[in-house]
Amino acid sequence: MLIAKPPDIPSSEITSRDAYFRYLNRRRFLKGAAAVGAAAMGADRLARLVSPRTTVHADPTKLQTVYSPLTTTGEQLTTFDDITHYNNFYEFGVDKSDPAKNAGGLPTRPWTVKVEGKVAKPLTFSIDDLLKLHPLEDRVYRHRCVEAWSMVIPWVGYSLSEFIKQCNPLPSANYVQFLSYYDRHVEKWGGAETSIVWPYSEGLRMDEAMNPLTLLTFGLYGETLPNQDGAPVRIVLPWKYGFKSAKSIVTVRFIDKQPPTTWNEQAPNEYGFYSNVNPDVDHPRWSQKTERRIGLPFYAQRRTTLMFNGYTDQVASMYTGMNLRKYF
Numbered sequence: 070m071l072i073a074k075p076p077d078i079p080s081s082e083i084t085s086r087d088a089y090f091r092y093l094n095r096r097r098f099l100k101g102a103a104a105v106g107a108a109a110m111g112a113d114r115l116a117r118l119v120s121p122r123t124t125v126h127a128d129p130t131k132l133q134t135v136y137s138p139l140t141t142t143g144e145q146l147t148t149f150d151d152i153t154h155y156n157n158f159y160e161f162g163v164d165k166s167d168p169a170k171n172a173g174g175l176p177t178r179p180w181t182v183k184v185e186g187k188v189a190k191p192l193t194f195s196i197d198d199l200l201k202l203h204p205l206e207d208r209v210y211r212h213r214c215v216e217a218w219s220m221v222i223p224w225v226g227y228s229l230s231e232f233i234k235q236c237n238p239l240p241s242a243n244y245v246q247f248l249s250y251y252d253r254h255v256e257k258w259g260g261a262e263t264s265i266v267w268p269y270s271e272g273l274r275m276d277e278a279m280n281p282l283t284l285l286t287f288g289l290y291g292e293t294l295p296n297q298d299g300a301p302v303r304i305v306l307p308w309k310y311g312f313k314s315a316k317s318i319v320t321v322r323f324i325d326k327q328p329p330t331t332w333n334e335q336a337p338n339e340y341g342f343y344s345n346v347n348p349d350v351d352h353p354r355w356s357q358k359t360e361r362r363i364g365l366p367f368y369a370q371r372r373t374t375l376m377f378n379g380y381t382d383q384v385a386s387m388y389t390g391m392n393l394r395k396y397f
């Protein structure tokens with residue numbers, strides 16, 4: 070984002086990625102054989118054995134998930150260690166390693182998500198309500214940050230549309246706004262290091278929010294989200310730059326007009342409302358044509374950025390006729 074820092078992570082080992090692919094493949098196979106539960110148990114134990122768990126702030130509760138045929142990228146997964154130690158979560162500091170150090174204070178239970186604005190009636194969901202609302206799915210997504218680095222992450226969640234249906238939005242609800250957790254401790258945790266006006270705010274057009282790829286996310290690698298990755302609930306939009314994926318959500322607001330969003334307010338010429346991954350539209354201060362895949366050996370990191378981060382088939386029709394240079 071505004072502060073660019075050199076990478077501060079060690080090059081990673083790949084054992085956990087292999088293990089997780091075996092896990093997903095085995096689940097796919099066993100799902101057909103109606104034995105998902107048995108697969109989950111063995112694989113979760115395996116993933117735990119091979120993943121280092123230093124400075125991970127999470128109650129590592131296993132989540133009962135099913136494999137989602139909606140997504141997989143066929144690429145090497147980023148390790149759990151990299152996913153949890155190279156983070157942007159400015160409430161906990163500006164350095165990529167800060168959230169892993171500072172996010173322990175985030176009180177993730179009890180947790181409620183308020184639904185307000187243009188809905189039939191305001192609602193409140195506890196995190197347990199949300200976990201039970203729809204079967205949890207394993208979905209492997211590419212994760213592309215506007216800073217031109219990327220990862221491949223096995224998230225756990227379900228389509229945000231399943232949640233939105235329960236909210237009964239009114240026909241005038243054209244947009245959805247997401248507000249992240251904020252209290253006075255945020256300044257102490259690291260939030261004072263930026264000029265961001267808290268709480269962190271993000272927004273989507275209703276059709277984007279309803280797109281099946283948009284994931285209401287509760288976990289990764291089959292377990293609850295670590296705090297530094299946005300516990301206990303965040304959204305993930307794989308075809309947009311990472312900053313659209315708001316973490317630790319406490320309010321979902323349905324509105325008629327485009328909502329203000331944190332990075333767009335910080336620097337409107339650098340961060341648009343749409344922020345679709347687009348190699349043809351450079352950031353004013355750097356190219357978006359290529360990206361650096363975190364955790365790979367130096368010589369293998371650089372890769373071509375794909376339009377819509379490789380999700381054109383699923384999302385391009387939402388932007389037909391729009392000038393994507395203007396609406397970046």
Ligand code: MTE
Nearest residue numbers: 156157158159214249269311312314315316
């Ligand atoms: N959500 C909140 N509340 N605060 C943040 O600073 N950073 C965003 C996004 N969501 C951010 C946030 C940015 S810039 C990115 S790239 C992704 O979270 C990073 O997610 P990750 O740390 O799980 O990779």
